[in-house]
Amino acid sequence: MLAIITKAQVCINTTNSQGILHVDGAKDNSTTGAPTVVQQANDFVVTASGSVGVGTTTPDASAIFEMNVIQLATGSKKGFLGPRVALTSNTDVVTILSRL
Template sequence: MKKICIPVAVIFSISVFSQVGINTAAPQATLHVDGNKDNPLTGAPSLAQQANDVVITSSGRVGVGTINPTAQLQTTGNMILGAATLTNGTTGYSTMVRNNTTGELKVASSSSGNTFVFNNVVYQINNVSGDFINDFNTNLNSTQYTVIITGSSFITANGGGLSNSSTGTFSPKNIYAYSNGGTWHLSADYRGGSTADSINGSWTIYCLIINNTFMNSLGTVTSNLGGSSNGSATTPAGL
């Protein structure tokens, strides 16, 4: 019996430079699959017809639900991720965010390249004026970050306490972060108090620094209680 050999390479070479269509007679990309077989015989499908299409373009872009992907992978519908491996507290992971205008996915970062949503910094500020920090510039960009003080402590070199020379008491500590000149500043003080041993003390201030990519500023809510101790606020727009 004779064996018949067909030069396969010759057959494939006929369509090397053509577009391939599956379920469509008018492919719009290098590979075009019309899932529902509802595309027109000629010309480009409508947006509704593209919804069930998958394409691979000549530049290697993949479009799902669109025949004109503008990124390496673009889908116009929802994506589902199955069970993924947990990080189990391991550090070194960044966060993906979506551009609400273009739909493009990116790795969130500040202008300096920081890719973490939350950052923790401890400021050890020694030899302050008694117990008073009037203005400590952290040089953290207030456009890029928001600073929240999560805790603090104060000590003097020999462990001396605080006192008020006139009354023997002092007001609770007043500590806060504020934006000035484009950076975050810290202020800390025991109002009305001073160190009992007249020795300058040291503050330890714990700060949570949040990447502003994830912050939504809702402005200032102002309320006038008219001299009363009770009142309520309007719900901020955007919540």
């Protein structure tokens, strides 16, 4: 019986992968070492343990998903936008059911 163990990393826009899957959105990370906080702001990473980081290449080990929001050069911040739901009134209990 022959056992073969392989490990692979997928890197997009970077040669310096920080996880199993690493996307450097702006292609601005250095070729060695850890990216700076500003460089990580446009990164997406999946670690070997299955954690996902957006805006960070080192998601906290206690989290399955970590999103890091930083102040952009324009002075604005970006964050998470969840699904939009059109409600019919302030007391609409049909569109989103009460789970109390």
